[in-house]
Amino acid sequence: MFYLNEISVLGHGIETAKKLSGSTPHDQLLIQTSNSFAGLLLFVVGFLVFMVAFVKDRDFQTFFARGCALLHVSMALWRVYFERRLEDLAWDWPKQVVGDFVLALSWVFFLVYTWREKYD
Known part of the structure; x- marks a missing residue:
């Protein structure tokens, strides 16, 4: 979510990062929404693991x-x-x-x- 483009460039390279960010505004919105839900899922899983630890x-x-x-x-x-x-x-x-x-x-x-x- 924060510095997503820079992290993509670092992990995949400039050319691939441009392809992964979407070509139309609609695609970019879908990708950003997907990334937000993935972040939310990671938070929930981390919280669940924390709860199971106790x-x-x-x-x-x-x-x-x-x-x-x-x-x-x-x-x-x-x-x-x-x-x-x-x-x-x-x-x-x-x-x-x-x-x-x-x-x-x-x-x-x-x-x-x-x-x-x-x-x-």
């Missing part, structure tokens, strides 16, 4: 961690099947897939750690 029920935390791991794996699959077809983002998807798998692996490590505490 839950003492291990079964619920295990359920939540499994859901987060599944979410990251499904995001990686979505990137492999759909994002790689976009020529403007073709060189970004491998890094993002690796990041998604690393995040899913962090939740798996959390599950292993809680499993170890439960059965020790």
Whole structure:
């Protein structure tokens, strides 16, 4: 939301950033609205993770961690099947897939750690 164009230029390059910002005012409005909703979603997810951190029920935390791991794996699959077809983002998807798998692996490590505490 703040300095979105500059962040796009830094991450994708000048030419790709121009293509991703939209060619008509209607497209630009749709992209800005989409970015706003994505920011709102990130805030809500962060708040949800913060709230779950204070839950003492291990079964619920295990359920939540499994859901987060599944979410990251499904995001990686979505990137492999759909994002790689976009020529403007073709060189970004491998890094993002690796990041998604690393995040899913962090939740798996959390599950292993809680499993170890439960059965020790």
